[in-house]
Amino acid sequence: MRATIMHAPGDVRVEERDKPTIQQPTDAIIKLVAACVCGSDLWPYRGADSLNKPAAMGHEYVGIVEEVGTDVRNVQAGQFVVGSFFASDNTCEICRSGYQSGCVHREGVGGAQAEYMRVPLADGTLVTTPEMPDADKIPSLLAASDVLGTGWFGAKAAEAGPGKTVAVVGDGAVGLLAILAAKQMGAERIIAMSRHAARQALAREFGATDIVEERGDDGVAKIKELTNGLGAHSVIEAVGTQESMMQAIRATRAGGHVGYVGVSHDVELPGLEMFFSHVHLHGGPAPVRDYLPELIDLILRGEINPGKVFDLELPLDEAAEGYKAMDERRAIKVLLRP
Numbered sequence: 001m002r003a004t005i006m007h008a009p010g011d012v013r014v015e016e017r018d019k020p021t022i023q024q025p026t027d028a029i030i031k032l033v034a035a036c037v038c039g040s041d042l043w044p045y046r047g048a049d050s051l052n053k054p055a056a057m058g059h060e061y062v063g064i065v066e067e068v069g070t071d072v073r074n075v076q077a078g079q080f081v082v083g084s085f086f087a088s089d090n091t092c093e094i095c096r097s098g099y100q101s102g103c104v105h106r107e108g109v110g111g112a113q114a115e116y117m118r119v120p121l122a123d124g125t126l127v128t129t130p131e132m133p134d135a136d137k138i139p140s141l142l143a144a145s146d147v148l149g150t151g152w153f154g155a156k157a158a159e160a161g162p163g164k165t166v167a168v169v170g171d172g173a174v175g176l177l178a179i180l181a182a183k184q185m186g187a188e189r190i191i192a193m194s195r196h197a198a199r200q201a202l203a204r205e206f207g208a209t210d211i212v213e214e215r216g217d218d219g220v221a222k223i224k225e226l227t228n229g230l231g232a233h234s235v236i237e238a239v240g241t242q243e244s245m246m247q248a249i250r251a252t253r254a255g256g257h258v259g260y261v262g263v264s265h266d267v268e269l270p271g272l273e274m275f276f277s278h279v280h281l282h283g284g285p286a287p288v289r290d291y292l293p294e295l296i297d298l299i300l301r302g303e304i305n306p307g308k309v310f311d312l313e314l315p316l317d318e319a320a321e322g323y324k325a326m327d328e329r330r331a332i333k334v335l336l337r338p
C-alpha cells in the first residue's frame, strides 16, 4: 500500500509499505476514505521537532473498517468510522471523566496518510456513523477527528458560553474551528486574531464578530480596548509558542479562562505574573473521543460545516505538495484522498 513517510524536515515522500495487520485482539484495520495534514505535522516538517528515523505520518482519519481483532465488539467490517489521534479504552476512570486523551491505556494513533491504518483499542477509539455518510459530509467528519474536536476542547476549557466574550489566538484550522465551537456554545462575542484575509472571512462565517490583526502586546491592547479595559472572559490559544501563550494569558480578564490547545513548544510561564493574573489555565491534547458522538450528530444533521477549513484537496500521492502548501500558508488545511 502507499503511505506518507517523513524522512527529514522538508522531506515527505509517498512510498510503498506493508499493509498493516492486526497485532492485538483489540485492534482494527481501516481503509482510509480521507486523511489530512495537521498543523502539528508542520513542527517536524520545519525541524522544530526532532525526527530520529523516518516516520509514517497522519493522525486524522475517517475510513471503513476492513478487519477487527477477536476482542473487538463495537465495530465491524464494512462500517464507516471516525477516530481520534489517541487510542483510548473509553472505560477507565479517566476516560469516564471525559479525558480519553489521558486514558491510562492511551496510545498514539499514526500512519493515517496512507491507504490503510491500524487503530489500537478499536472499541474505545472508533465511533461509527449510523450509515454510510454522503460524500459531501466526508470533509466535516474528517475535521471532527482532530481539528474540530481540538477547537471544541479549547472553547470548553476556556469556558466559552452565553454572555461571554471569547478571543481566539491563532487562525489555523484549530483556531478557526474554536470559533465555530464558541459560537455553538452560545458565546456572545467572538474576537478572531488574524491578519490573513481569507482566514478572516472564514472566521466570520464560523461566527467571529470582531477581527484583531495586531499581535503580541499590541494584540492584547486591542482586546482590552474592545472589552472595557478588562480583557476577554475566555481566550483560546491555538498556536503553542511563547508569544501566543502570553498573548492569550494577558488578553484574559481576572477570573477568566484560557483554553490552550496549540502543542506547547518551549513555553515557559512567569510564576509571579501568573500569580497576580487570576487567570485559569486548562488545556492539552483534546479528548476528541468524548465529543465525537455529538460532533458527528451535528455534522450529519447539517448544523455545522467544519469541513470548510479544507481549502486544498490532493490525491495521497501528492502529499508532499500538501505539506508545502500548508508550510507556506498557501492552504489552511489539506485533505488527502488515498
Ligand SMILES: [Zn+2]
Pocket: 088, 089, 090, 091, 092, 093, 094, 095, 096, 100, 102, 103, 104, 105
Ligand atoms: Zn481509559
